[in-house]
Amino acid sequence: MSKKGGGAASILKLIVPAGKAMPSPPVGPALGQRGVKSMDFCKQFNDRTKDLVVETPTPVAIYIKPDRTFTFDIKSPPTSWLLKRAAGVTKGAAQPGKQVVGTVSLKHIFSISQMKAKDPAMSHIDLKSICKSVIATAKSVGIKVVQ
Numbered sequence: 537m538s539k540k541g542g543g544a545a546s547i548l549k550l551i552v553p554a555g556k557a558m559p560s561p562p563v564g565p566a567l568g569q570r571g572v573k574s575m576d577f578c579k580q581f582n583d584r585t586k587d588l589v590v591e592t593p594t595p596v597a598i599y600i601k602p603d604r605t606f607t608f609d610i611k612s613p614p615t616s617w618l619l620k621r622a623a624g625v626t627k628g629a630a631q632p633g634k635q636v637v638g639t640v641s642l643k644h645i646f647s648i649s650q651m652k653a654k655d656p657a658m659s660h661i662d663l664k665s666i667c668k669s670v671i672a673t674a675k676s677v678g679i680k681v682v683q
Contacts, residue, residue, distance in 0.1 A: 546570060548598040551614075554588035557581040571604045584610060593617055612655050615673045618648045629678020639680045645670050 548566055557563055559574035567574040577598065585594055595611040612618075620628065623638030649666040652658055658666060674681050 545599045545601045548600060549595065550598065551593050551595050552581060553590070554585040554592040554594045555582050555590045557585075567598070567600075570600050572598075572600055572606050577606065577608070581608070581610075609656070611657070612651050615648065615652065615670055616677050618651070619644075619670070619674050619677055619679050622648065623679045625679070632676050632678040635678050636680045637678045639682050640674060641682055645674070645681060 548570065550562060550566060552563060557578040559567075559578055563578065564574040567577055581596065585592075588594065592613050594613060596608050597611070598606055598608040600606045616628065619640060620626065620638070622640045622644040625638040627637070629635040629637045645667055648670050649663055652666050652670070653661070653663055671681055
């Protein structure tokens with residue numbers, strides 16, 4: 537008889553609105569396929585994101601162990617979403633580089649960069665590099681950066 541191996545944890549990456557996780561798609565089916573109770577995740581996620589602005593798209597990495605238990609890490613919202621919110625626009629440019637849909641100041645860039653620097657994945661990157669990345673994202677969305 538062979539023993540079941542410990543197996544590695546599977547990783548599921550989703551973008552879930554802060555404070556609004558529900559067992560409906562995309563959360564429910566994605567977790568259900570892996571044998572995890574989606575209601576448990578939703579309760580924990582909503583509890584951990586209650587201090588964020590409701591409906592903020594929040595990337596989450598869910599680590600599902602072979603015994604169907606899970607842990608998850610919440611990351612900062614996407615840079616493009618933060619830029620669009622700072623510029624007061626709902627949609628990026630259809631032709632970035634040729635079309636400008638809004639403007640943000642360097643102060644906005646700096647505050648977004650500080651938020652991004654708190655992410656564990658960005659902890660080893662200096663703030664200047666993160667600012668350059670945020671400016672490049674602004675350009676690709678069609679948002680102009682002004683002094």
